[in-house]
Amino acid sequence: MSQQHTPLWEVFVRARRGLAHTHVGSLHAPDAELALRNARDLYTRRQEGVSIWVVPASDITASSPDEKDAFFDPAADKVYRHPTFYEVPEGAAHL
Amino acid sequence: MYGNDFSGEDPPGGLLGEVEAAEAALRAAAERGRAAAEPGADLAAYFAGIVDADQKVEPRDWMPEAYRRTLIRQIAQHAHSEIIGMQPEGNWISRAPSLKRKAILLAKVQDEAGHGLYLYAAAETLGISRDELVDLLLSGRQKYSSIFNYPTLSWADVGAIGWLVDGAAIVNQVPLCRCSYGPYARAMIRVCKEESFHQRQGYEILHTLAHGTPAQKEMAQDSVNRWWYPSLAMFGPPDGDSTHSAQSMAWKIKRFSNDELRQRFVDMCVGQAEVLGLTLPDPDLRWNEERQSYDFTQPDYDELMRVIKGNGPCNRQRMEHRRRAHREGAWVREAAAAYAAKHTEKEKVAA
């Protein structure tokens, strides 16, 4: 069994035209092409018109210890499958 | 101040509203800012200051070793739970009774894989690799939520898992959106927003069954009977027996005790069960005017301990399934690594 680590990639997504690419998280992939593919599946699903960057995490130089940028931007980009799709019957609370 | 939003009336939008409130609080905490630690400053005091001020600890900040270890354990167990938790529901994808339900269930199980990956990534910011975490799971040295060691015997179980299991998970997780560790808090906000869809689809399945044919209603009731107590056990042992609680509360990793969260879950479910027209299998469940909460029968904690120790109905099956997928995928992962190595070399030569 292979014990080599699959590299870690940081993922940046432009959610809509006019916005900058924003860090949305990270993932593992053996190469850039797969990283891009996995990023699409994990962080954008089927949104048309988005642009994705993937960067090897090992190529990022970070200031330390006080790091201003977020590792996990809570992205508001994932609009697929809204809970409002489901009818909550009359009278059912806390759902 | 963070306790207030859980007492009395729910904020608008129920649990989803609470997640949004947590997200707003996170942004507000970021706005408040904090000067960087001066060289030579007391790092422990700096850390304590961040936690006291309800701000977020970030990956490269100094943190107590025990804080790091506690977080790794908790986030990893949470990630493992998402991955193992795909199995009981995945069991019904092939037999989903309509194409619409099949699509929803497939999307839901897929989300769980996504949640697992968000959480592994959050754990990795603490200086442990996903490969190590997967090894810890496969070798049985780290656990996953015991609830997934129960079998899904009918389609209604897909509904009960959505309503009760995801419901309990959300009650547990919503406070984690305010966890002191930034990457975990942010991952939880994302996860909770998606979980809300999971809970509602489960509730809708049960509602449809409970208002369907007599056989469907019976299927729904049987399922609630089987999943109710295991769901209550998801909040962990009673406060007196819980080993990790006090320190986690002080660090603001955990914000409410097991018993508080369990009570909150019961109070939510009673009205929801009434709307479903299903009975929660507890003859002693009744409103306590004085406490303004429901009295209820505790789950069997001996059973919980047996399941945690590996002797639930499906522990062996779930682990073997995961191990087999990992083992049988090894040649594919090796091929991808070999291809990447070859082609990265080629590109370098070409450049």
Next chain:
Amino acid sequence: MKGSFAFTLALGDDALIAAQRLAEWTTRAPEMEEDIALANIALDQLGAARLLLSYAGELEGAGRDEDALAYLRDDREFRNCLLVELPNGDFAVTMAKLLVLAAYQVPLYTALADSSDERLAAIGGKARKESAYHLDHASLWVRRLGDGTEESHRRMQAGIDQIWPYADELFVAWPDAPVDPATLRAAFDETVTTVLTEATLTVPEAGWSPTGGRDGLHTEHLSYLLAEMQVLHRAHPGARW
């Protein structure tokens, strides 16, 4: 228009059975990221199946909706190609199946997007983009497995060899269909040959080419697949879900 009903049903059945097989990978993929990718592709196929079967039901005019068509027909009434009902095998076989299916569906849906039937054109327009992604995904993996390790090369070649005979059925002439599949063969051959060559794999020789799916004569596998897919729905006649 009868020809259009049979054609729409056949395409819907292809997508439905492909979705059912791909969904079997859930919780079993070689890597967690791939679990998500395969589920995405299964969801695309399932989405296309629902649109196609719903429309087939309307064309038929006998009051059957997508679920009646999916759950209440026996294997002899299914019109999918044999390719999609074959068992998943290992990951290489699944990628070989996906490569062949997607390399057929891309030109098919592309041609359908220009169909004079507006509904079919709309479905083709949507599904074409999804299939392009499926083709991309399958190609990416076929290249990695073909040009990866010795073992993966061996498995990938074996997968292609096993699947290849089932490609012919996809292109059997159907002159009165909205798109005649026979016209798509050249595009298919070009796509697949390019991928296999890049993957250092050998394009199999033409030889045995089983058919029958479009006439309801299937492999032994389909009946089992349907038994599992339909069991719950059929156990509760007339129930809502």
